[in-house]
Amino acid sequence: MNIPAEKLSAQLQAVFRAWGMSEPALEASARLMIAADLRGIDSHGAMMLVLYDELRREGRLEMNPQVKIARESPVTALVDGGGGLGHYPADVAMKLAITKAEKSGLAAVGVRHSNHFGAAGVYAMQAAERGLIGFATTNVWNLAIVPTRGKQSMFGTNPIAFAAPAGKNPAFCLDMATSTVAIGKLKLALLHGKPLPKGWALDMDGKVTEDAKAALAARKLTPVGGTAELSSHKGYGLAAMVEILSAMLTGAWYTPTREARHPGEKHFNVGHFFLAIDPKAFRGEGEFETDLDDMIDALRASLPADPSQPVLVHGDPERAAMKERERNGIPVPDALAAQLRAIAKSCGAEVSI
């Protein structure tokens, strides 16, 4: 079934309200989850409510946390999420980075004591929509990425998002996990009974596997690059960079040492990092955007290896999804719709989808 964005958002908000979240926080969470769904990033949209409900029931999420600015300077800030869902403190942080960058040309804002914040690209795009370059990262408590040569998962899928405003073209927007693929792709391969491409995932012994079932059981993804031969140390390095910016710089926790350092803590203390840059601090009005148009036009005009598969620019697939879904609604599989209704019922929220 397809559900209009407003209707799905209202259902999420009703649940969050029943869970005791504040109005600003539930508005931000619903808006940013629906933004991911609209952009076609289903894995980071309404579907996440199922996980959030689990975390809540396990006592891992504060439902009405005090979100506050713990430190601040004209070009930096540190937001404390108070142990709640990540969307609201992340939204506060990115907006703060934008406001500061509009004044000073550049700003960085970190978030600590947070949790899952949805799709990183949605935050980077907030900057691009204001004419700024936006950069967003988060660490992820759920370990998945195995370092080159290793056999233990040592990082989450630690995403990087980067967005930049163009002139006549829509904004450039890169939004990537630093793993080769997402866990979801392994599930799809299993569903279709297909072998995994060599380089997606490892088995329990750290060996490349084509067996989707073994890969899902092991939960050991390769870093971008896939294998050592194809330079997976680059993806491994990028995952570490994201961890350093999101966790070490903010005071969030690194999962592999969390239990030893903070025994008995139920919160994951996830961290995020946001950067905004005003092109006008470097270029004359409109020059950056014109030059970026030039690059985007050249990429679109560049020859494809297969004429039926033109070269794309980052942001294209998300924009196509958005256009279609704003018109036709967000596709919600029956099984997910049933789960969302059950969650609503169980907390006494009105079922409206």
Place this chain on the structure above:
Amino acid sequence: MNIPAEKLSAQLQAVFRAWGMSEPALEASARLMIAADLRGIDSHGAMMLVLYDELRREGRLEMNPQVKIARESPVTALVDGGGGLGHYPADVAMKLAITKAEKSGLAAVGVRHSNHFGAAGVYAMQAAERGLIGFATTNVWNLAIVPTRGKQSMFGTNPIAFAAPAGKNPAFCLDMATSTVAIGKLKLALLHGKPLPKGWALDMDGKVTEDAKAALAARKLTPVGGTAELSSHKGYGLAAMVEILSAMLTGAWYTPTREARHPGEKHFNVGHFFLAIDPKAFRGEGEFETDLDDMIDALRASLPADPSQPVLVHGDPERAAMKERERNGIPVPDALAAQLRAIAKSCGAEVSI
């Protein structure tokens, strides 16, 4: 033959002096080239003198450019390289970013109208040596990376470097081209008569090739990821991000449109981007470094797939090379030594190696 760093540096300086470079510029170029050699990044060290000599003779390099700060604010600056070699303006820019970040917590400095600046990691490390997080990128005029689905090279190898200071451990330092491998690796495979791993390079039609000769003739490298199936769109997006920060943000030129936009120009107008972040703007004294130590220790202690190949942390191979080369000198193949001597002779500089 192995040549002590000081001796090799003196030879480079003598040549640069004969070429008419200023003392600060030739000091920076020699120091930063030798730093790359010491770190084992031979492709970006003294060997580059051969290319620089070609560019000079073609009239593509100013030998005594006016390097100046074109724009400046408390947390941003734009340096104009005046069309000379990149090391000196890049050195000025990174030092400016460091000074500003020490005052304000954060700073970004761009460079335009520059050229090849050597190894990106050397600049990022300057920040780490001062207790800051450093980030450095450059665009590269020599096209090499083919976008996912494409068959034309649309970016240079556009590197990203990221360094961060630890406490008891040496600094973390990622220094990576956004191509899967460097051109040098294709040359090595040809030399050894080995087929290329699938995913390193493409032939003239944009198809994956294992033929090193065909790959070298085509000069079409894949972005990190290698193939579409292994998510090469991520490497492609990172290459584009580097281009946006290094060229569009600074006013440098994008190679595929350079000739159309600036007909007859002999300069390449390369751009760089540097960012410095002071952890003390976010964390208490020493907290960042301790937490990074924790991550580095955990990575080193994590189980390897093959016990004889322990998990490494970014910066390890460069540090090992530096230790060895500071003691035993920099290995310079006879053919390269002969080329360096010939270059010195041809410009009337003393031959001292």
